[in-house]
Amino acid sequence: MASKIIVLGDVNGQLQPAFTKISALHAKNNFSLALVCGNLFSEDNDDVANLLSGNITIPLPTYFTVGSTPLPQRIIEKIDKDEEICPNLHFLGKRSITKTSEGIRIVALGGQLDETIVGGLSKEQYLPFHTIGDAKALHGANSADILLTTTWPASITKGSRIPLPDGVTAPLGQEHISDLCATLKPRYHFSSSDFFFEREPFFHNPTQDAPDIKPLTRFISLAPYGNASKQKALYAFSLPASADPTAPLPVGTTASPLFSKKRKALDPEPYSRYSHNDDRGYQRKRGKGHRGQRQPPPGPGECFFCLSNPNLATHLISSIGEDSYLTIAKGPLTTSETYAELGVNYPGHALIIPLTHSPTLALIPDDDNATEKTFAEMNRFRVALEKMIAKASGNKLGAVTYEISKGNGVHTHWQFIPIPEDLIRKGLVEAAFRVESENLKYPPFEVRDPGIGQGEGDFFRLWIWTPPSEEAGDGSTKCLIMPFDESLRFSLQFGRTVLAKLLGLEKRIQWRDCSQTEEEEKRDIEAFKAAFKEFDFTL
Template structure:
């Protein structure tokens, strides 16, 4: 089954003539829905009044997002109040994933990039600005039929023979839009270029390990604005099958993805071309060989980025828990936190403060991260920056009555390495009870003994559990101190992934909260916690 779709170039407030023309086309073609790219509105003018008063008819379901100009205040007010502007006109949101009644999946990222004043995920859906973090979060949609962006992707004209109209300047693209397109591999990617129409040759993406014979195809199209002086194309109609035929031959003139030619990109797309290659090697028959685990033999590859709890490419990732996204790692509060808003209230911290520091790269250990562009070194460095910033926040907010404990489980057959950090009363740390707690629990479980050392990134340590115990400064002249313990273990040890949480729960008197699944919160409670956390961390957040 096919959906007939019509896409509108920038309308810029010319609502009456554009929708009158659309009504005429719709009467002849019976479109399923329409999409408006770029700026639908201009000023808060008479056209807006006519729309809000019901004097202007939208002939069919029409979707739009914010362009590079702000939405009129009355339109924003209407969206916030009623969630519907008028019959058949639907605001997608600035950062959104929408599935239409026909089953077409639309991913939208409106606005222009603002790196100077906004970091992480933007909090509102109406201003015409977004962050790189917004684009990274949308990679969690995993796939899209239609990608809608206000900005062009960088290098989109690389390898193309389509020329621009004479005398017009090329559009500057953005790397984070290229990364988004490369990750989602949409069937159509629409944008706007007010002065001209541009349709690139279709390009195919590299196959994945999961689908080695499938080369998803993308068509990038940028429409001119309505009423443009060169009379460039401002409408584009097409039919889109609701399902994809992976065996269909590539169309004539199709090229390889232009994004593969970008020189030294800072970050690879969230969906790696060989998502499991970091866990071991593939044999000559396409099988999977386990890395250095002796008698345990072969095993199936672990979950890929699209089903990993910690990957931004997981469509089920709960992005409302994310606080900050850096270049190589991100910070989030814990799902089902061990501590609660009451735990640290006596120390003037009114939120759980149980945080996770997670690499953007999908890898089971820090050592297994690709060597490309010193990725493992940069990832480890940024994770430590997050750890140091969190420790400083906890100490200053608690007037040095709280230190912090951070722990890591590094296993070659793991899924996605991460650090968990929790506040810890300073008297418990200074009495040596934290170190003793970990040593005693390990002894009770017949685990190997802890060693006092901190291995360097890249050292071939094998599997290990590591914990950093940080004592806040005793006075303004000092910076605090860290004691690091490491427990190496091998395949003969059945290591409990809840080990770190179990020890800290006993130390804090929270043994009834040992299992995170039994500490679930409502989404409203989680949002309240993340807002309090972000407000406290803002002063220390180097990503802003």
């Protein structure tokens, strides 16, 4: 079944006339939802007051993001309090993934590029600026029915025979928007400008998994509502529940003018209940009939480890690479005080996380060797952390890195924790893991590295790294693996529990019992980033 959708360009605060017009069109067409692809607001004016007081009616579920101007303060206050702005009006967030109750997948990246930020994510949701890291974070969405961006993609007019209106030039497109569109392959990509432009549909190259399917994208940029030149500011269309891969390409279709630097991200299935963090933030399913519906398992927009989750604690992130990123742990096992006497004045407990939303490394699709590249970069982060810890401590600290690889997991990751080198050299770390597994009647450990883990099934992997010393020479790494099957109720706290007991930190086994204030977390990440800077290959 198809959903009827209506899209508006910049409304620029003309709320009353715009929604009066939408109401009239909705009465005739019964749209499923409306989207605003530019500025909904302009300033904190009378229309904002009328909207908040209920004097402006929004006739159907309407979604908006940040455009090129800041949101009014009264609107921000409503959103911050998690209150309804008004019935039927939903803020998508500046960087977001939303699935409506009709099953329509909307990915939004509002604002213009802030070129003063060379890495990482923007820290707030309401100012009209984003970073390249924000765009990269949305690659994990894998796909989109509709992509909303304030900025045009670079090269979008290349190969098009459709002229621009007289006297105008195309807005300056951005490569990171092209890359996002090429990665997600949305069925529709909407933006806004001073004029209307609808490019011919273009197809993306097929993948190895689907060599006969050429995903189709339509790019449309809408003019401002009520513009003097009467350029098209409203666009209505029907979106089928799914694209028909066997349908012939429309007349005039061109090859994609875009180039993707990134491989296709993994489809988020399969899911399981994510027991690592039951109180994770999530983005609610919105639209008609959403109340009382059972929430689906977390997808990229809700996952505790996906950068596309608008509720992610981005202030804990240290570095973002091409295929993975590095963050310090929330509620860390080792704190800034644990090894302070050894010169480590920050929490050494860090997480290395793939950008792709995948339950295991082996399930990342291998387009353009993405699986190998992700594994290689994660190991590069691991080695860099080992060097950082060794230098800071004068080789008095080694490290343990562990991974739980489960096919019914949500988002795989590695946990890195510094360990005194004498515990490692005496064999106490390995012994602690073997004893705990025997006590729990888990399968025995094997000394081998399964690499990406293709064909392995479920397993717990452990790297034990010994730092360099005058007696033993260069540092060394020993890898152990514990294979297990679905019949084993494997504890996700196994690795942390073993190390907490070994280090005498039993009171810190549960990360929820180790909460910090945001101010303390920000102080920790600044100290961590300063120490890691010398070894950070992403800079």
